[in-house]
Amino acid sequence: MRFERLQLRGLRCITEASLELASGFNVLVGANGAGKTSVLEAAFLLSHGRSFRSGAREALTQRNASALSIFSSLRHDDQRVARLGLGREGVRWEARVDGEDVPIGQLVRECAVVCFEPGSHALIAGGAEERRRYLDWGVFHVEHDFLSSWRRYQRALKQRNSLLRKGGPLDDALFGPWEQELARSASVIDQWRSTYLDALLPYLRAQAALFLPELGNLDLRYRSGWPDGEALAEILAAQRSRDLGRGHTTSGAHRADWSLSFEHAPQREHLSRGQEKLVALACLLAQAHLDAERRGEWPIICLDDLASELDLSHQAAVVASLTEVPAQVLLTGTEIPRPLEGTPKQVFHVEQGMLAPLL
Known part of the structure; x- marks a missing residue:
């Protein structure tokens, strides 16, 4: 499965953004605090119904915004396309699949995302x-x-x-x-x-x-x-x-x-x-x-700030292992990780909550 399009509104520092994503590696580069992780967070929310950031529920909605929303066009390997939506106004979440209101559990079942991020070590140490x-x-x-x-x-x-x-x-x-x-x-x-x-x-x-x-x-x-x-x-x-x-x-x-x-x-x-x-x-x-x-299809893989979490040899091992499987990968960093040089990829520049694809 893969996201063809991901649209965000009112999520943390992102007022509004729309991304057309590639089927392989998608790299979001920018300074710390620019909003890169929020894109991965949006993908994770669609798959888990919660954020991977601790204490994040109160801070998810952009300051001075009344609501947040996440929409995606998700293509499965059988070519079926699902239109997914998750929104919150106040404390109440609403989920939609193909234009129909559904329980969050139904949304989560449609979309599978695994995410490695700075807090992931809690899986072992927590x-x-x-x-x-x-x-x-x-x-x-x-x-x-x-x-x-x-x-x-x-x-x-x-x-x-x-x-x-x-x-x-x-x-x-x-x-x-x-x-x-x-x-x-x-x-x-x-x-x-x-x-x-x-x-x-x-x-x-x-x-x-x-x-x-x-x-x-x-x-x-x-x-x-x-x-x-x-x-x-x-x-x-x-x-x-x-x-x-x-x-x-x-x-x-x-x-x-x-x-x-x-x-x-x-x-x-x-x-x-x-x-x-x-x-x-x-x-x-x-x-x-x-x-x-x-x-029968790969989940979407999110890797947050890979270069700061792993040394160069382990970054290379991760990239090499993921190039061998048909998984869509969303990866963030202050710059493109060295092991991805020469690898086909879609690159986005993120600055102050604004996202733009780089040629």
Whole structure:
């Protein structure tokens, strides 16, 4: 899949912009703060329904603007063209596909974007929430019933947590139905997650060998959020008193996590900051490879400020690997990265929120 056109209005420093994008490499160059990252952010919003920037929700809309909007013309590999739109006025988001109002989940399913940016190392060094988001985005695009199962799980979790905060009696009549629903939904979600990670592992190993061969073989460990081999419903019933004291549910699919270990770096703390970035990049590109296999078309790849995040040899490795696959790539930098010299590309100059293609 690829964006043929991307139109932005009222997004951060961009008042209005329209880009006609090439099918291969698209490079946005300009000074820091010019608005380059906002273009990648727009693509990510269409695919995830949220920004990759922390605390970004309040700052997304341009100062003194009442609304923001993102429109795109997305061509799939079967030549089908989807017209996508996402807008916000105040706090309410609206999504459209081919002119029809749709739930955001339907918009996100239409468009797949993976993005490597300065905060991506949090996938390795940050909390479990980042890793669950990564995992669940992948599962969402494989299992069409994932979203409905996750919503059922979240509803039951909200009800159980509400009962815990009220501090009433801990009897089965109140807690039992919600705990049974939590356990049923969690079991399905857990199986999907585990199956997805099993399928992802060969791609993770291949990407890690490309970028971090010195670390040796890679292994992955998945933790479901409750003890292996035990029934979640029974655990929840046994933990009511403890959870009452804490005011929330401490076991379940919302507590799941996964981690990577290497032959020569068995613990996360053994990785340098630079290696954390490379492991995160390997994870994102592995997910892109798996998504391409499952969908039959490549997701769009966004690389934010690649030259400042990676040294020259790793930049070259990334560019070389992406020239071998039919993926559209959106890349930003203060200048064109050296490994892209001589590679066919569309270049845009970005200055003070204004974008112009360069010949």
